[in-house]
Amino acid sequence: MAALKTVLDRIDANLEAALARLFKLVSIKSVSTDPAFADDCAAAAQFLSDELASLGFEASVRPTAGHPMVVAHAKAARPDVPHLLFYGHYDVQPPDPLELWESPPFEPKIVEAETGRRIVGRGVADDKGQLMTFIEAVRAFKETGDLPCKITVLLEGEEETGSPSLPVFLAANKGELEADLALVCDTGMWDRRTPAITTMLRGLVTEEVIIRGADRDLHSGIFGSAAVNPIHALARVIAGLHDADGKITLPGFYDAVAELPEEVAEQWRALKFDEAAFLGAVGLSVPAGEKGRSVLEMVWSRPSCDVNGIIGGYTGKGSKTVLPAQASAKFSFRLVGAQDPAKIAESFRAYVRKSLPQDCRVEFIPHGGSKALNLPFSSESLSRASRALQAEWDATPVLAGCGGSIPIVGSFKSDLNMDTLMIGFGLEDDRVHSPNEKYELSSFHKGARSWARVLDALAL
Structure with a gap:
């Protein structure tokens, strides 16, 4: 050679x-x-x-x-x-x-x-x-x-x-x-x-959730407050996924998430990553997510949970006083470390079921998953x-x-x-x-x- x-x-x-x-x-x-x-x-x-x-x-x-x-x-x-x-x-x-x-x-x-x-x-x-x-x-x-x-x-x-x-x-x-x-x-x-x-x-879990209430759309003046609103139920599901510090609330979610080795964390800190410029380039100014974590940590080495889309009720021009029969949302979880996509999906589904009012039914549509590497x-x-x-x-x-x-x-x-x-x-x-x-x-x-x-x- x-x-x-x-x-x-x-x-x-x-x-x-x-x-x-x-x-x-x-x-x-x-x-x-x-x-x-x-x-x-x-x-x-x-x-x-x-x-x-x-x-x-x-x-x-x-x-x-x-x-x-x-x-x-x-x-x-x-x-x-x-x-x-x-x-x-x-x-x-x-x-x-x-x-x-x-x-x-x-x-x-x-x-x-x-x-x-x-x-x-x-x-x-x-x-x-x-x-x-x-x-x-x-x-x-x-x-x-x-x-x-x-x-x-x-x-x-x-x-x-x-x-x-x-x-x-x-x-x-x-x-x-x-x-x-x-x-x-x-x-x-x-x-x-x-x-x-x-x-x-980071790995990935993607789930679609459909929440159903009444058997048809209802007049909100006649049924408002008396009938369950699937959009309200979906909103409570979404709001409860994060606590006040930006952590994801699913039981066991962080069990397989390890902290960075200190020598790697020190190297990342030494990079002097410009968080303001990173967010400013897309018209933002304040980091979201887990408090006490840098932006680099959050996007490179920490798991995340995001809502990628919401559908429910009347979405055309003007107003329509409808109480919708169903609402849906698409969710994605980015995974790190040894997090198991199947366990994360099941924890999420159990959380959604537990969060629903009595008259709501839920359907889950999986869209794939992969482990972190x-x-x-x-x-x-x-x-x-x-x-x-x-x-x-x-x-x-x-x-x-x-x-x-x-x-x-x-x-x-x-x-x-x-x-x-x-x-x-x-x-x-x-x-x-x-x-x-x-x-x-x-x-x-x-x-x-x-x-x-x-x-x-x-x-x-």
């Missing part, structure tokens, strides 16, 4: 050619949601398979019920090194509205900005530029020697539409895709000078990756949480029993899914160098 400096030097020397390869990929209109672009999605998959094959991988395009997968395998020079599974996606969001683009979305270009040079084009940040950082790191190893780890690559073409073919594909190819550790690049940095490793993803802070792979990123960026990586969920990471854990290192080089202002999507040239260049360092560190 070549010395790491030789590999990094090759990445530097390859930059212009690497950009040309990225531009070819970005120019392919692989919009997964629109059937009119099915051939383009197939072309993107073939392009990536050919690139990996040219680097010595056993690469192939695999059909699915939707857009194809790319699967590729490469051995390392040494047999006693980890086997890594790298995941990315080649599909992109539609570029609409086209009139807001300053240049054609599928004609990538380099533009100058105050922060430096950047690449503009649909999908350049999500996820084509990100996945190509990994492929370019692999290229540099292959051109100067051999790979430091055994590597399997899995690239899909339906991430932007919810990955409908992925669960079936994972189940059918479980043996082929098993590895020691998964790598996912679809994440970002803390800021343009500070890398991050996403170590926590945590990469152990004591993980050796996390420590090695962190040191590798610090060497490249000269900054301590932030061990970040993620308020949302990344389904593929959950699938890797539940279906393949693998932990995942989530390392990406996107920035908050990359305009992902929006017109004029961009990826900093420094993200692309140093991202490739970072992956080279990470692969080297994981092989030691």
